[in-house]
Amino acid sequence: MSIFALIDCNNFYASCERVFQPKLNKKPLIVLSNNDGCVIARSQEAKKLGISMGVPVFKIKNIIQKHSINTFSSNYALYGDMSSRVMSILAEKCPDIEIYSIDECFLDLESITNDPVKWCKKIRQTIFKWVGIPVSIGIGPTKTLAKVANKIAKSDITTKGVFSLHNTNDVEIDMVLQNIHIEDVWGIGRQWSKMLHINKIFNALELKKSSEIWIRKKMGITGLRTLKEIKGIPCHRLELEPIQSKSVRCSRTFGKAVGEKEKVFDAIRLFVQIAASKIRKKKLACRAIQVFVSTDRFNKNIEQYSNSAVSTLITPTSDSIVLVLEARRIFNRLWKDRYLYRKGGVLLLDLFPKQTIIPGFFPDTKKENYQLMQAIDKINEKFGRNCLELGIKSKKSEWKMKQHNVSSKFTTRWKDIIKVSAN
DNA sequence: TCTGGGGTCCTAGGACCC
DNA sequence: TCTGGGGTCCTAGGACCC
Numbered sequence: 164m165s166i167f168a169l170i171d172c173n174n175f176y177a178s179c180e181r182v183f184q185p186k187l188n189k190k191p192l193i194v195l196s197n198n199d200g201c202v203i204a205r206s207q208e209a210k211k212l213g214i215s216m217g218v219p220v221f222k223i224k225n226i227i228q229k230h231s232i233n234t235f236s237s238n239y240a241l242y243g244d245m246s247s248r249v250m251s252i253l254a255e256k257c258p259d260i261e262i263y264s265i266d267e268c269f270l271d272l273e274s275i276t277n278d279p280v281k282w283c284k285k286i287r288q289t290i291f292k293w294v295g296i297p298v299s300i301g302i303g304p305t306k307t308l309a310k311v312a313n314k315i316a317k318s319d320i321t322t323k324g325v326f327s328l329h330n331t332n333d334v335e336i337d338m339v340l341q342n343i344h345i346e347d348v349w350g351i352g353r354q355w356s357k358m359l360h361i362n363k364i365f366n367a368l369e370l371k372k373s374s375e376i377w378i379r380k381k382m383g384i385t386g387l388r389t390l391k392e393i394k395g396i397p398c399h400r401l402e403l404e405p406i407q408s409k410s411v412r413c414s415r416t417f418g419k420a421v422g423e424k425e426k427v428f429d430a431i432r433l434f435v436q437i438a439a440s441k442i443r444k445k446k447l448a449c450r451a452i453q454v455f456v457s458t459d460r461f462n463k464n465i466e467q468y469s470n471s472a473v474s475t476l477i478t479p480t481s482d483s484i485v486l487v488l489e490a491r492r493i494f495n496r497l498w499k500d501r502y503l504y505r506k507g508g509v510l511l512l513d514l515f516p517k518q519t520i521i522p523g524f525f526p527d528t529k530k531e532n533y534q535l536m537q538a539i540d541k542i543n544e545k546f547g548r549n550c551l552e553l554g555i556k557s558k559k560s561e562w563k564m565k566q567h568n569v570s571s572k573f574t575t576r577w578k579d580i581i582k583v584s585a586n
Numbered sequence: 587t588c589t590g591g592g593g594t595c596c597t598a599g600g601a602c603c604c
Numbered sequence: 605t606c607t608g609g610g611g612t613c614c615t616a617g618g619a620c621c622c
Contacts, residue, residue: 222588411593415590
């Protein structure tokens with residue numbers, strides 16, 4: 164029997180910003196999405212002010228001003244690096260680890276300790292001391308129950324950040340489940356919550372007591388698994404091997420709407436290159452590429468259009484030149500004049516490891532291109548992403564993102580490293 | 587004026603085959 | 605007039621996650 168522990172960094176992006184600017188402790192702080200559009204992370208103080216997750220910034224302008232909330236554009240170089248620091252501490256202490264997202268991982272403590280709560284309290288202190296990031300830990304017999312426990316660990320300060328449902332009797336578990344709203348259960352999103360509410364299921368205990376056949380019918384195999392996990396029957400195991408990605412996407416909302424074909428393709432061309440360099444880094448190749456464009460779905464005053472198309476490649480590739488040419492063909496098919504485009508993107512699909520590729524009769528990746536890609540990747544890695552691009556680099560692209568307040572790359576760029584003086 | 591980005595899995599239905 | 609049964613593969617859309 165596994166003992167699942169879910170380690171979750173508290174308000175992760177907000178906490179990362181704070182590590183290097185301790186003057187922000189106890190102050191409300193928010194981190195924004197690309198384009199500085201939505202709120203994607205909030206410190207505890209900001210949550211208390213009623214700022215909800217995902218809210219568009221323009222709707223809370225007043226609150227931001229009134230409480231002088233510290234506002235940051237997202238800084239993924241910093242968050243990614245802080246994440247790997249936290250994860251490496253955990254991986255060293257517990258080899259059975261599944262990194263689930265940038266700020267979360269599951270552990271199996273079964274072979275590590277007889278006292279999971281004690282072990283978790285200690286690791287929590289270690290992480291805070293060594294990296295400066297506060298974490299919460301939930302423990303349970305299934306991943307879903309560990310998630311539930313984590314929720315308690317976060318919201319109930321008397322738990323001091325660790326809460327366990329492992330070796331807990333049914334009566335106690337049910338008392339906990341009764342206080343978990345159905346929409347807070349892992350695997351139950353907006354649509355299913357709505358459906359369950361209509362059917363008078365409002366909390367996790369009511370879900371636990373509902374009929375398996377009915378849930379299977381209404382929510383498919385996925386829903387049934389969630390129900391079983393709530394009952395304490397594991398349906399999701401720990402994924403020890405990092406899962407091979409099956410697709411890679413690069414898409415952006417443009418800083419403003421764009422109507423000219425070549426300007427939109429400037430963006431698409433760059434997205435292809437970003438996505439291609441991502442798969443090259445993972446030593447993968449793709450067998451298909453998808454391109455999509457769309458107008459501003461929030462603007463009710465303009466005519467809407469969105470479309471996407473996929474193209475399959477004869478020989479799998481990670482060559483930016485080949486992929487840009489293919490994207491161009493797809494793009495020409497999709498493009499319609501007279502619309503104002505607000506978003507575009509590229510997906511590289513059907514990925515698999517490069518070594519396993521059998522060259523086709525007409526190979527479409529030239530050796531010279533391969534070397535060129537390697538050179539481009541090296542230069543971009545050294546001098547900053549997209550410093551070298553295919554095509555003509557426009558000086559000022561209309562579609563570029565807005566980012567007004569990005570913090571420094573404290574941990575990944577030499578000139579941003581904080582200096583400590585002796586006095 | 588201003589509404590993110592990147593993933594996965596499941597299912598139903600159509601095309602096609604024998 | 606009659607209109608099978610069983611299988612695979614692919615795709616689009618819908619749900620979820622962070």
